[in-house]
Amino acid sequence: MSEGKIRRPKAETPKGFRDYFGTEVTERKAMLDAIGAVYHRYGFEALETSGVETVEALGKFLPDVDRPNEGVFAWKDEDDSWMALRYDLTAPLARVAAQYRNDLPSPYRRYAMGPVWRNEKPGPGRFRQFYQCDADTVGSGSVAADAEICAMLSDALETVGIPRGDYVVKVNNRKVLNGVMEVAGVLDPKDPAKFEAERGIVLRAIDKIDRLGDGGVRALLGEGRKDESGDFTKGAGLNAEQAEVVMGFVSAKRDTGAETVARLRELVGTSAIGEEGVSELEQIASLLEAQGYGPDRIVIDPGVVRGLGYYTGPVYEAELTFEILDEKGRKRQFGSVAGGGRYDDLVKRFTGQAVPATGVSIGVDRLLAALRAKGRAAAEAAGPVVVTVMDRDRMADYMAMVGELRQAGIRAEVYLGNPKNFGNQLKYADKRASPVAVIQGSDEAARGVVVLKDLVLGAKIAQSATLEEWKDRPAQLEVARADLVAAVQKMLAQ
């Protein structure tokens, strides 16, 4: 068979996935490290589960449970049991909390970071693998656990470079929403399962208010809504009066936390669950206040409900408040970068016993995008010193040089391509963002010297109209071979 007839595999990243290069990797790692250090200081312990879980253990908790593929990548194991890639870090935690319940400390504070996978239609900026960075407390029903997570989230954002004032952690409570729905007649406290579908629609509708606006949400609260594509989404079937009550809840935020709480108290009326929710919000605010986390960082905001069905109490969301330009050059708020809440029933799925839990997930990739949009990402890392190869036969000499530089802690490499064309070597050094090139031909070798080329300075000289400002600093320098390391160190320090 001739070469031409061989069908070659396509060198393609699979659809919806992407590759990360150089600083894209190290920047994310630095962010994960910084957040992990905050979580650790708060007493949380690392946990790493594998990417694979049984489908049974994962359960179905993605917001859009109605899609045919259910949002996960799944396959059959040899023994015919179904396995799947985890779609978040919460479901594996619930499994771990149940599996090791006799061994883990209780309450169990844990943090986890790593990729999760979603079998979704890829879109611009939407990938089928992305990182999450979670912290959860399992086994505490106290709102102090929720307050702690909010404070920690605030610390984490500031630690990675979002200054106070550029973000806000919004706190709400599902119980207040339940109270409001009780008042509106879509919650029967004696039969919580009744109206569950309607409440799910209400929840997801409110969660989309930023995108759909008041009108869109009202449509979904009522009969339903036809989107731009003509697709119709069935609504919750609330009448105008009921919808009014719900919309009143969404816009219940007032200037101060106390005023918001007072307004919420009005809205939940005599609902016991509603009153419980309002009182929890008050407690969270006061616990945070005691630690110095005031409304400049954390606020009560009834507009935040979170789309996930499994939350049972406090919910929270971190939003970046600064504006960025979107793809079309329009200003818009950056929006949510983290969210979470209390989910008291996930562990119960396994054990039958109620285990209260609360936690947060930081969308690391979105947060990185925000820092880049604000120009606050770490500076591009410097490339390595490149030792060029003038004489192919003296490779051992060049490797000795690079060895010495590395021993001194200097990032360095010898050119390993075909050394014939020296211009290519300098182009390579340029592509590598190399600060210094080391050159030694046979002449220099005979004289016991090396030439150092200051590539940073060289680039500056190439850009500037006049050499005046650089004249005191030579872009090229000959030094004794024995002084190689010291001279490179000096050049790098300039």
Place this chain on the structure above:
Amino acid sequence: MSEGKIRRPKAETPKGFRDYFGTEVTERKAMLDAIGAVYHRYGFEALETSGVETVEALGKFLPDVDRPNEGVFAWKDEDDSWMALRYDLTAPLARVAAQYRNDLPSPYRRYAMGPVWRNEKPGPGRFRQFYQCDADTVGSGSVAADAEICAMLSDALETVGIPRGDYVVKVNNRKVLNGVMEVAGVLDPKDPAKFEAERGIVLRAIDKIDRLGDGGVRALLGEGRKDESGDFTKGAGLNAEQAEVVMGFVSAKRDTGAETVARLRELVGTSAIGEEGVSELEQIASLLEAQGYGPDRIVIDPGVVRGLGYYTGPVYEAELTFEILDEKGRKRQFGSVAGGGRYDDLVKRFTGQAVPATGVSIGVDRLLAALRAKGRAAAEAAGPVVVTVMDRDRMADYMAMVGELRQAGIRAEVYLGNPKNFGNQLKYADKRASPVAVIQGSDEAARGVVVLKDLVLGAKIAQSATLEEWKDRPAQLEVARADLVAAVQKMLAQ
């Protein structure tokens, strides 16, 4: 439906996978960080591809290609194309090198770390997800690239805590083996495809010499071998004379590199490919020598062949030379923790153009196990300071305390379980390996003080027969509330 009739999901780690807790996670992270820093200093750039690849791009390069499932976890995407979890980090690199060949610097040095997945029968200590930590140079055919990888591997091992003398990097060359096989008549230089199956069997047989011994390998070189279970593995069909030549190669190692090279030269006789291989080994040794990497770290050892089929030139393997006790209490050498080699054809699969490449993979989990076996793992990390809860109503006070401690950089947490039973709180602190417990009842609160319990000292006193040695240091201390942070810092520093 009654609770009892609900079928609950099993809380189980999927078969062959495992969970990692606390220091198991942080120790591995510290090791990956340390190795990554070495790779970076050598000029390698980070690359992170996703866990998922197309089956087409992955190819079939696992050593045991004859198993039915072919060793990978695979499933069909919506568009009916097959996707799979990566089984190593080399196949994705080959895909990346082909896909971005016009944008990447050439040669391209990259490092990558992360989990890989094998759809294999799980066994003791063998998991279906594990970490690899790779560094590869793509686009350089120079043996200087191989030498560099060997030096870097040596540095990496010493950096993570394997002292010189406790490891050795063994280098060999597939071309030498090919030369030997040419001499033995199982390689026809004019038709490289001929005898390929036989050479694969020879390769895998030699790779198993530690396990099968001389006799087992000889059987596989000849007619074949029946294992303990009675299963028969077909041999390469070499006659006794041919097998003798191959066995001579495996045991060609002599006291010095020069002697080994001389012996190999004898063995390959007039084979051109064999001579090329011997000469490459000589060059690698001299390049390493120039950087100070002598035979105390890196040696030529013809016993190392590596099982993978795709290697085309130098192969290398890092072995730990110290003895550990196995599960049955017997002494044995720890063995291989890293390996790699030159594979010049993997990128060609995609592009049709030859792209030389060489690289190493460190088995991080095995290396960690080795360090633990030698008692060289990092000390168990200290738990957090635990602020106990005496009065449920004063949670805000306790959270203020823990907030102050965290602000001062002290790892601390407030007890978030049910505070009713104070004994449980101290048991919790014990389980958390907490060094200090902070206690403030209403009496202490009224007097503006807190009590600090030194739990490390407490544990020591509980263990020792006499209090004499501890009498100067009280295990419990009352300090002013305002001095909380300073007093805890002092207690932690002791």
